[in-house]
Amino acid sequence: xxxxxxxxxxxxxxxxxxxxxxxxxxxxxxxxxxxxxxxxxxxxxxxxxxxxxxxxxxxxxxxxxxxxxxxxxxxxxxxxxxxxxxxxxxxxx
Amino acid sequence: xxxxxxxxxxxxxxxxxxxxxxxxxxxxxxxxxxxxxxxxxxxxxxxxxxxxxxxxxxxxxxxxxxxxxxxxxxxxxxxxxxxxxxxxxxxxxxxxxxxxxxxxxxxx
Numbered sequence: 001x002x003x004x005x006x007x008x009x010x011x012x013x014x015x016x017x018x019x020x021x022x023x024x025x026x027x028x029x030x031x032x033x034x035x036x037x038x039x040x041x042x043x044x045x046x047x048x049x050x051x052x053x054x055x056x057x058x059x060x061x062x063x064x065x066x067x068x069x070x071x072x073x074x075x076x077x078x079x080x081x082x083x084x085x086x087x088x089x090x091x092x093x
Numbered sequence: 094x095x096x097x098x099x100x101x102x103x104x105x106x107x108x109x110x111x112x113x114x115x116x117x118x119x120x121x122x123x124x125x126x127x128x129x130x131x132x133x134x135x136x137x138x139x140x141x142x143x144x145x146x147x148x149x150x151x152x153x154x155x156x157x158x159x160x161x162x163x164x165x166x167x168x169x170x171x172x173x174x175x176x177x178x179x180x181x182x183x184x185x186x187x188x189x190x191x192x193x194x195x196x197x198x199x200x201x
Contacts, residue, residue, distance in 0.1 A: 005096055005156070008108035012149065015115030019122035019141070026126050026134075034190045035131055041182055042125055042138040045175070046118065049149055052171075053111075056153050057096070059160060061167075064153075068171050075178040082185035086192055 013053045020046045037081045044074035096156070103159035107152040114148030117141050131190050139183050146175045 020043055027039035048070045055063030080090045099107075121141015128134045150172045157165045 003097055004108050005099060005104045005111075008111040009096075012111040012115035015119040019118050022122040022126040023138075032131060032190070032193070034186055034193065035134065037189075038131075038134065038138060038186055039125065041186075042122055042142065045138075045142040045146065045179075046122065048171075049114075049118065049145060052149055052153060052168075056156050059096075059157075064168055064171065068174070071171060071174050071178070075174075075182060078182045079185055082182065082189050085189035086185065 009053055009057055013050060016046045016049045016053065020050075033085055034082075037078060037085070040081075041074070041078045044070060044077075048074070099156065099159055103155045107155045110148045110152035110155070114145045114152065117148065118145030121145065132187075135183060135187060135190075139179065143176060143179050147172055 023039045023043040023046060027036055027043065030036045030039055048067045051063050051067045051070065055061070055067070084090050118141045121137040121139075124137025124141070125134055128137065150168045153168045154166055157168070
């Protein structure tokens with residue numbers, strides 16, 4: 001039983017880092033602005049998951065608070081950018 | 094108790110959930126990078142993010158419950174938040190893409 005969880009943690013972390021690289025590729029290349037916003041959305045979710053893996057590894061709860069904050073601000077940023085594309089301004093009078 | 098000496102009832106399901114979650118997220122991001130159209134690309138991350146976050150957080154609940162010997166469920170908050178907000182982001186982006194591509198004009 002020794003170490004199967006540690007190996008699984010390493011595998012999941014590798015998967016998330018590869019997913020972040022793919023999102024970076026789409027962020028740099030994406031033909032439209034909406035592609036870039038979608039790539040940014042994927043990117044911050046994957047970064048949050050890497051932080052969660054670090055939290056499981058270290059056994060402290062600080063990483064979960066950071067992950068919650070990243071989820072919160074990433075959502076606000078994505079919706080603001082999408083609203084800007086949709087209406088031309090973020091907060092309408 | 095450390096991660097290496099975790100009991101098997103928590104270590105095996107947590108490892109399985111971590112592997113499945115990582116693969117789901119990787120496949121979703123691969124779809125984001127590989128598919129041809131924006132409206133096709135939309136599907137990959139929506140699947141991968143929600144299911145990957147769900148699996149990883151269930152694994153995290155298992156591990157921290159086994160480490161502390163009492164139920165710890167505050168990670169569920171992140172799952173709930175991501176599951177609530179990911180469809181909203183997808184919907185706003187989809188409407189923006191339809192608006193920008195000019196596919197739906199008002200007939201009046």
